[in-house]
Amino acid sequence: MPTWLVIIFAILGAALVLKILYALAIVAVHPVTQGAMYTSTGRVKIRTALDALPMLPGELLVDIGCGDGRILRAARQRYGVRCLGFEVNPIAFAKAALLTAGRDGIDIRFRNFWLADLAQADVVVCYLFPDVMGRLGTKLAAELAEGARVVSFNFPIPGWTARSTLRAPSRLHNDPIYIYRIPASLPGHAEGVRVRV
Numbered sequence: 001m002p003t004w005l006v007i008i009f010a011i012l013g014a015a016l017v018l019k020i021l022y023a024l025a026i027v028a029v030h031p032v033t034q035g036a037m038y039t040s041t042g043r044v045k046i047r048t049a050l051d052a053l054p055m056l057p058g059e060l061l062v063d064i065g066c067g068d069g070r071i072l073r074a075a076r077q078r079y080g081v082r083c084l085g086f087e088v089n090p091i092a093f094a095k096a097a098l099l100t101a102g103r104d105g106i107d108i109r110f111r112n113f114w115l116a117d118l119a120q121a122d123v124v125v126c127y128l129f130p131d132v133m134g135r136l137g138t139k140l141a142a143e144l145a146e147g148a149r150v151v152s153f154n155f156p157i158p159g160w161t162a163r164s165t166l167r168a169p170s171r172l173h174n175d176p177i178y179i180y181r182i183p184a185s186l187p188g189h190a191e192g193v194r195v196r197v
């Protein structure tokens, strides 16, 4: 068999193996993600969200389900914020860890964010699926301090009123981006319990 044909088969074989691993990883973590599978937000949407959300250096941004970590890297580069990402899909986590290796200020954890306390977050970013958004709203209202901001790509938090709803200037990536700010009046908000350090 000619070498070029061997190379083509090798590339196709590797691509197939990666696809199978990707599908297996999504199925394996489904009980935790409840449908929010690993897929990435378009960079133009990330830019649109960051444009609308000025942050101060040293503030903490948390991506709950950070995928390959692209939002964390973009926010760190743009605003010098501290970034924390949670991810349970092993392929996404490995990619995020690899792409972020050696960068200061970005911490990526192989961990279920439902088990984490998000009280220290100044900004929470998510791109999760509708099945979990109600439960997420309850968690965020209970844990985040007043003034914290929440960015939800594509899906709203039921019962919350967005301060703004953005769309990226792109025909392909123009799903809504919801931006919220925690008011103490939010149902379930434990006002006065937390002090940001």
Ligand SMILES: C[S@@+](CC[C@H](N)C(=O)[O-])C[C@H]1O[C@@H](n2cnc3c(N)ncnc32)[C@H](O)[C@@H]1O
Residues within 6 Å of the ligand: 029, 032, 033, 034, 036, 037, 038, 039, 040, 041, 063, 064, 065, 066, 067, 068, 069, 070, 071, 086, 087, 088, 089, 092, 111, 112, 113, 114, 126, 127, 128, 153
């Ligand atoms: C649609 S992707 C978004 C990735 C990234 N935030 C972005 O916008 O590019 C959702 C990610 O959340 C992760 N995820 C879902 N539920 C999770 C959980 N409970 N803990 C940690 N990661 C979770 C999934 O594995 C998936 O990679």
